[in-house]
Amino acid sequence: MLTVENKVIYSTLAELVDPQHTAVVVVDMQNDFCKPEGAFDRLGIDLTMYVPMIPRLERLLADARAAGVLIIYIKMTVLPGRRSESPAQLRFNMRLHLPSHPTSEPLLYTxxxxxxxxxxxxxxxxxxxxxVQKYRSSGFWGTNLDLLLRSNAVETVVMTGCTTEGCVESTARDALFNDYYVVLPEDCVASDDPRQHEASLFLMRHRFDVATSDDILAIWQGVDKKTKRS
Structure with a gap:
């Protein structure tokens, strides 16, 4: 740990992901985004990156539960009749997959x-x-995510899910703005565009603690069961 102006700062990965104050946030790992026959797959969007990522995230979650780490799922949600989407949001949806998948109308999913x-x-x-159900890219915007984290004494969020450059990065930035430490296991996030995925990781390495799932698991697997979060 470091101390600056009497403020204690976690400075090692082990301190950051201590199960006593850590939550894993799983962003948008939903059928329409990740699975064959989902909305993205029907559009011909490339889901190749998800194939190796899903088992790694599955293992991370299993070990998180064993260590007593809180797990919070974020679900992208669109109300029937698009009642939750403004004109600006609809325009944003039309641009999500340009230029590879141009569309004349907003994508409809989840x-x-x-x-x-x-x-x-x-x-x-x-x-x-x-x-937590969300209606915009960030898991914090218009949701009770911050309330749930603070109510459970969470200080660090381990960000996982999809897409790396979209909802994961948006939620990670808002987590920092809400004064949470952010740790990103780079092999437990994915995108349908490898270039945007790598660009996002490049940016986040300069802002957050980026590690591998193995790095985090090695810490959680060594946790004394007597001290893990109940």
Whole structure:
């Protein structure tokens, strides 16, 4: 740890991801984004990067639960009839996959109550996990995520999910702006565009602590069961 003006700062990965004050935030790992026959797959969007990432994230979540780390799922949500989407948001959706997948109308995905909105089966929430519905890119915007984190004495968020350059980075930035430490396991985030994925990781390495899932798991697997979060 470091001390600056009487303020204690976590300075090692082990300090940052201590299960006593850490939560894993799983962003948008939903059928419409990640699975064959989902909305993105039907558009011909490349989901190759998700194939190796999903098992790594599955393992991270299993070890997080074993260490007593809080897990919070974020679900992108569109209300039926697009009641949650403003004209500006609809315009944003039309630009999401330019120029590779031009569209004359906004993409429609993760509609509330549809199978496409659900978390993929491999990463299904378990008892004790929390779920937050969001309506914009950031998991903090217009949600109760900050309330849940503070109510559970969380200081560090381990950011995972998709897409790296979109909702993951947006949520990570807002986490910092809300005074949380941010740790990004770079092999537990994914995108349908490798160039944007790498560009986002390049930026986030200069702002947050970027590690691998193995780095984090090595710490959690050594946690004394007597001291883990109950």
């Amino acid at each position: 509609v509330e109550g549809t199978p496409g909105q659900e978390i993929i089966p491999e990463l299904a929430p378990e008892a004790g996990d929390l779920i």
